[in-house]
Amino acid sequence: MNGFKFSLVLGISASLTAIAMSLPATYAFYRYDFKFKGYLGNLLLSPSLVPEIVLSFLLLMYFRALKISYSFWLFLGHVLILVPYATRYIYASLVNLDISLEDAAVSLGASKLRAFIDVIVPNIAKGLVASFLLSFITSFNAFSISLFLSYGEILPLPIAMWNYLQVRYDPTIAALSTILVTFTLTLSFIVKKIVGLRGVR
Amino acid sequence: MKYLVLDNITFYYQKGECVLKNLSLSVDKGEILALLGESGSGKTTILKIIAGFLKPKEGRVVIDGKDITNLPPNKRDIGIVFQNYALFPHMSVLDNIIYGLKVKRVPREEAIRRARELIDLLNLSGLENKRPSQLSGGQQQRVAIARALIIEPRILLMDEPMSNIDPKLRSKLRAEIKKILKKLGITTIYVTHDQEDAFEIGDRIAILHGGIIENIDTPQNLLNNPRTVYVASFIGYENIIPISIIKDLIDLNAKNVDERTYSHVGIRANLIKLSREPLNDDNYITLRGRIELISYKKDKISYHVSTPIGVLEVHTHNEFLKESEIVYVNINEGDLVLLK
Numbered sequence: 001m002n003g004f005k006f007s008l009v010l011g012i013s014a015s016l017t018a019i020a021m022s023l024p025a026t027y028a029f030y031r032y033d034f035k036f037k038g039y040l041g042n043l044l045l046s047p048s049l050v051p052e053i054v055l056s057f058l059l060l061m062y063f064r065a066l067k068i069s070y071s072f073w074l075f076l077g078h079v080l081i082l083v084p085y086a087t088r089y090i091y092a093s094l095v096n097l098d099i100s101l102e103d104a105a106v107s108l109g110a111s112k113l114r115a116f117i118d119v120i121v122p123n124i125a126k127g128l129v130a131s132f133l134l135s136f137i138t139s140f141n142a143f144s145i146s147l148f149l150s151y152g153e154i155l156p157l158p159i160a161m162w163n164y165l166q167v168r169y170d171p172t173i174a175a176l177s178t179i180l181v182t183f184t185l186t187l188s189f190i191v192k193k194i195v196g197l198r199g200v201r
Numbered sequence: 202m203k204y205l206v207l208d209n210i211t212f213y214y215q216k217g218e219c220v221l222k223n224l225s226l227s228v229d230k231g232e233i234l235a236l237l238g239e240s241g242s243g244k245t246t247i248l249k250i251i252a253g254f255l256k257p258k259e260g261r262v263v264i265d266g267k268d269i270t271n272l273p274p275n276k277r278d279i280g281i282v283f284q285n286y287a288l289f290p291h292m293s294v295l296d297n298i299i300y301g302l303k304v305k306r307v308p309r310e311e312a313i314r315r316a317r318e319l320i321d322l323l324n325l326s327g328l329e330n331k332r333p334s335q336l337s338g339g340q341q342q343r344v345a346i347a348r349a350l351i352i353e354p355r356i357l358l359m360d361e362p363m364s365n366i367d368p369k370l371r372s373k374l375r376a377e378i379k380k381i382l383k384k385l386g387i388t389t390i391y392v393t394h395d396q397e398d399a400f401e402i403g404d405r406i407a408i409l410h411g412g413i414i415e416n417i418d419t420p421q422n423l424l425n426n427p428r429t430v431y432v433a434s435f436i437g438y439e440n441i442i443p444i445s446i447i448k449d450l451i452d453l454n455a456k457n458v459d460e461r462t463y464s465h466v467g468i469r470a471n472l473i474k475l476s477r478e479p480l481n482d483d484n485y486i487t488l489r490g491r492i493e494l495i496s497y498k499k500d501k502i503s504y505h506v507s508t509p510i511g512v513l514e515v516h517t518h519n520e521f522l523k524e525s526e527i528v529y530v531n532i533n534e535g536d537l538v539l540l541k
Contacts, residue, residue, distance in 0.1 A: 104287040106275045107252060108301035108352055118300075122291040 003160030007140050010156055014078035015086070015135035019128060021079070022086040027120065030094045031102075048084035055081070056148035063149070073149040074156065081145055082135045089134060093127025094120075130191045137187055203227040204388050205251070205356055210260035212246055220246050221412045224260075228356075231386040233379065235403030237393060242409040244392045248358050251390065253277050264355055280349030282359040286341045288333035294344050295320075295329040301352035312351075319347040322381060338365045339374060346378070350385070357382070357389045363398055375401045396436060408432050430465050430540045439470035439514040441540065446510050450486050451534055465540040470516040474531040475504065485531040492526050506530055 022044075028034075029041060047055060056077065063073050097120065105115035121128075146156040155163065157180075165173055205228040212221040221243050228234045236244045249255040251262060253274030261270045269277055288297050295316060296303075302312035320326050323343040333341055342362055349357060362378075363371045379402050382389050393399050399406045400420045407417040408431075416423060416432045427433040433441055443465055451466075474480070479487045490508035497503075501516045508530055515530065522528060 098285060098287060100283045100285065100287040101289060103252075103254060103274075104281065104283060104289070104348075105300065105304075106254075107277075107279060107281045108348070109275050109278075109304040110300075111275055114304065119289055123289075 003155055003157040006154050007157040010074060010078060011136045011139040014075055014082055014139050015132050017075075017079050018082035018086045018135055019090070019132055022083055022090055022131075023128070026087050026090040026094065027116070030091060031099065044087055045084045047080050052081065052142070053144045053148075056145040059145070060148045070151045073151065074146060077145045077149045078139045078142065081142060082139055085138055086131050086135050089131035090124065090127060093124040093131075096127075097123055126194050129194055133187050133191045133194075137184055141184070204230040204232075204265055205390075206261075206263040207247070207251070208261040208263060210247075210250060210257045210262070212243075212250060212255065212257050219412055221250075221257075224412065224414060226407060226414060226417070228388055228390065230388055231383075233382055233389045233391060233402060233404045235391045235393060235399035235406045236409060237396065237399040237403075237406050238409030239394055243412040244394075244409050245360065247409075248281075248360055248390065248392050251356065252279055252281055252358055278352060278355050280352060280354030280357045282342070282345045282349050282357070282362050284361045284364055286333075286345035286365070288341055288344055288348070290333055293330050293332060294325065294336070297333065297344055298347045298351055300348060305352070315351060316347070319350055322384075323347050338367070339370060342366065342374070346381075350387070355388070357387050359389065359391045361393055361395075362391075363393070363395065371398070372401065378402065408435060410435075426538055427467065428541060430467075433465075433467040433538070433540050438467040438538075439516075440473070441465050441467045442510055444539075450488075450510070451537065463539045463541055466537045467540050468532060468537055470503065470514045471501070472533065472536040473513060473515045474533075475506070475515055475517055475519070475522065476529045476531060479529045480531045482531075484535065485533055488530045488532075490528055490530050492522055492524055492528060495522070495524055 025044065029037065029044075050058075059073075059077050059080070063076070068076070101119045101123065102112070102115045105119045106112060110118060141158065142156075143158045143162075146159050147162070150156055150159050161173055161176060205226075207224060207226040210221050210224045211219070213219050224243075224247070226234075226247075236247060238244045246255065250257050253269075253272060257270065261268050263269065264277075289300065292300070295313070298316045298319065299307075299309070299312040302315065303309075307315075320329065323346060325340065325343055325347060328336065328340060328344075333344065336344065342365075345362075363374065366374060375398065391399070391402055403420060405417060405419055406423055408415045408423070410431050415435075416428045418426075418428075423432065423436060427436060427438065430441060444463055447466055474485075479489075481487075488508040488510065490506040490513070492504055493507050493512065494505040495502065498516075501518060502520060504515045504517070504522060506513050506515055506528060513530060
């Protein structure tokens, strides 16, 4: 149960952070042209291209060398693997948005930031919620990165389950798996409800 | 005094290309200027430069005597009606209209009071609580106009506002818009690629081609004297004849014209007269020709007549002529328009 709570907190905080980081970046990518745009775009998406196990190992070495506190490792690792997903979902909802909305708000006297908050964000809110839920599922199910970067007593759920299985064999894990499948399916269903076909427009 | 002045504007996205070349333009207060041009002529670029979304590489934008070239778009007090209207989909019609006042921190009650006048003027009452997606194209257009007008803009820019409207309704809407703009006395730049649009709504029309203004004049003068070959063919002069071919037939000296400044003459197909016998009138140039093609149009008959100066198109209501028949083409010298 501790594992479940920990995974929940980790998933929510990492997803929110990833979205908060991706939103301005994605918007800049969508709206403006600048130098090295292509390279930066690839850089943003690169965590999803490297095999997770390789990435996890590298992060482990890297965090140790940088002497980042242990409790922070897992969080940073999760944010890193979520950023590419969040970026893609947000980009998808921006593509469906009419960009002259921002110009309209600006011509009526709003600053660019004001226009972004008043006009852009409310119109991609559904995309943001979907992006959050999908990021959360990804974080909740991430195994190898959690295995490499978790430390101490409290472990994320997949690792806790793994440890449990290694020492005992009883139906607890099977039951838990059923619950998890239901949980994930429910989340996916909510995403579909929110975004659904209207997201594609 | 000129209210809006574009002074020697040059604009390009990359070095080497040139979207606008040393373009100058001025608009009087309360005037409606139609910017007419094909796509790629630079008309939307001009709009964006006036609005402040693009900065000219050279030249100045002046409103009411003040240079605003470096002013950001949200400080310019310019209302814009976008091509797709760009209404905020998550807000009600009323919230859309008062958005500009909300940004300026006008109290909501006062904003609503001011919106009320525009809602009445634009015939939008009853729709205040609807979402933009529930409105028809014409209603959305009026909401967009109200939203742009509520900030009492110094200039109203309209970007192809009729492109999302049923063609049958356009003429009626244009008349309504023109009436409202004149009533408010607001200086307007109306961008369009549709000639009917430009001629019906503009006090003056600027015809753009390749980043320069080919001609700017009242609709009447443009039709009677297009001045350049491009404008003449653009507004539908059926016959444009190189001056070298026709110069022996007309007395250029009498018109006090240096043939080197002009390259062509143009004449409307409906001003040419056809006859079976030569007219024998000194005012007319008479050419012998043969009818090559007859086509029937909605309200006239169009003949293609081959003459010594090339094939001329002639519109009449007479049906008496047959294909391959020999006819005389009579052109009144006064109807010829010199073109650069």
